Amino acid sequence: MTTTEWAPTACILCECNCGIVVQVEDGHLARIRGDKAHPGSQGYTCNKALRLDHYQNNRARLTSPMRRRADGTFEEIDWDTAIVEIAEGFKHIRDAYGGDKIFYYGGGGQGNHLGGAYSGAFLKALGSRYRSNALAQEKTGEAWVDAQLYGGHTRGEFEHAEVSVFVGKNPWMSQSFPRARVVLNEIAKDPARSMIVIDPVVTDTAKMSDFHLRVRPGTDAWCLAALAGVLVQENLCDEAFLAEHVRGSDAVRAALREVPVADYASRCGVDEELLRAAARRVGAAASVAVFEDLGVQQAPNSTLCSYLNKLLWILTGNFAKRGGQHLHSSFAPLFSQVTGRTPVTGAPVIAGLIPSNAVPEEILTDHPDRFRAMIVESSNPAHSLANSAACREAFGALELMVVVDVAMTETARLAHYVLPAASQFEKPEATFFNFEFPANTFQLRRPLLPPLPGTLPEPEIWARLVRALGVLDDAELRPLHEAARRGRQAYAEAFLSAVAANPTVAKLVPYVLYETLGPTLPDGLAGAAAAWGLAQKTAMAYPEAVRRAGHADGNALFDAILASPSGVTFTRHEYEDDFALISHADRKIALEIPEMLKDLRALAAAPPRLTTAEFPIVLSVGERRAYTANDIFRDPSWRKRDADGALRVSVEDAQALGLADGQRARVSTAAGSAEVAVEITETMLAGHAALPNGFGLDYVDDAGDTVVPGVAPNALTSTEWRDPYAGTPWHKHVPARIEACGVA
Known part of the structure; x- marks a missing residue:
């Protein structure tokens, strides 16, 4: 597929999801620049977006469902076999132990949220209750405070x-x-x-x-x-x-x-x-x-x-x-109102999310309520959660683990089945990080390329799994199919009636929308069907703000989304609206x-000293730098500098430890140790060192060799270092020891 047209889409490397336009040549994102028509970013982008072809085209892409053999190796299987076996496996877990023993991690990677909207139907059909994602490593403490102060973000x-x-x-x-x-x-x-x-x-x-x-x-x-x-x-x-x-x-x-x-x-x-x-x-x-x-x-x-x-x-x-x-308004809520405690350890469930640090403990036990099965979608918790070794042990103990992803990640290698997803530029996609005020924006991204052969978009994966459960038959969906062909208004009326009359339809809304409204959407946008339901909710939640943005109702908003590939302003608030948004x-x-x-x-008591004589330095892991991008870029060739992710140390510590710039050093914590190159810098205080995020991922290079640049940060962290309220990890405060290894 080659085009000289500039096609609008978005960067997928941070929560901003800035609008970009792309020229596609021979399946590559050949040229990228900021999209001036995007209502939020207005043509702005940083250097990272310009290297997105390293995500789209790399040797790590999966092109077939994979099933793990008894010896730990994987074999390719066809989609029909994978869907049937996975559905039967989860039904067995549900029937033998209860659906609440099936744990879900993910909901879409960065900028990959639309697919995650459909997983809920499958989970509800199974009776799964517990979930987590990267937000539980970061934002749940803030969410706990926000909920009590004013009830929103x-x-x-x-x-x-x-x-x-x-x-x-x-x-x-x-x-x-x-x-x-x-x-x-x-x-x-x-x-x-x-x-x-x-x-x-x-x-x-x-x-x-x-x-x-x-x-x-x-x-x-x-x-x-x-x-x-x-x-x-x-x-x-x-x-x-x-x-x-x-x-x-x-x-x-x-x-x-x-x-x-x-x-x-x-x-x-x-x-x-x-x-x-x-x-x-x-x-x-x-x-x-x-x-x-x-x-x-x-x-x-x-x-x-x-x-x-x-x-x-x-x-x-x-x-x-x-x-x-x-x-601010939200097109789709990132947090739920679910609170409580986890079934095994009693860790706090905040905004519907289990603390990431508690996940291994909820599995590695003989407690009858332990998690026995797990679904991971567009996430890599075996690499991104604290104490990677404990995560690997826990995931290996599960009776069934299924990963949906574009690549054979560190987590995927521990799964029983791996389902290959289409990339973010091969399917309709969106981000739900809509945080702006007074004008808030939403962008539905069109596919730039067809799905790689052998892969499927997540909405289709989840739909096939729900079909395999047999929870709804064709006769129950037929009236909605017919209404969808008559237009949006007829469909809205039929949909509301079906939800009111049929509890199963109400429970499986994303699946129902995909199956019935999806086929009527233009330009291969069936996966955007869930956005219709979100548009209706948005119009009901913020009617005046939606009308100020130029949309008469939910149908009009959805039509504007379909007609606006660079994004649309979906709400326009006035400042006094802030008070009405307090819950x-x-x-x-x-x-x-x-x-x-x-x-x-x-705080009147002295600050506790978390470092020790054995581990006297505070190590901050996961520092964001110009050439780091979480786990989404497995191909290291996108980096123009800091190729190995240097350990940044202060001038004072370098002198005390006998370190030279570029020298190799060993950094050790109570959880593990690793060897890394050193960068001496005046930006760090004495007693403080930093490692970047996005490293320690393996990749097959041009010569066919497997390379692992830099340090996987969570080989050095512990699940025990966590906030007492939210369970969020102390990745930025890890007691460590640094020792010189000699000149590289």
């Missing part, structure tokens, strides 16, 4: 903020909001605006900042408590906002009045006057936006840090205003969270 409007605060976040490298580098440059060049960065590393963003609060690793909570303490103690709070829109602020402010600011500044290693100046800048600003990320979300006190950094903008009234923090009945922010206030007061 917030995002800062950095494009217009007078003061932008980044906590454990380097958006110059990790992006995460539209046109990130453009916006950062605009902030840095405007003398009326300020940037505050809380990070132990002198990151690209920190270099641009007006206030770099360079905390000691693991002491962010003391820094944030001191900042909030200054706001209260120096009367910098927005009293009118707190009185009208917040409840529970008195208890919070009473706790913050007790914060010894000078002492906490000393504990976190930040100059007191610099810290006070940053707090005063927040207190005096007309608008403030805050972004927290993995630097604190995967470190000690992560949930407390999520709470404390939100106090900065709530206490100062920076909500529901231009340049402030906002609740509490009184539409007020509930600031007092007793557990958090208890932990805030507990």
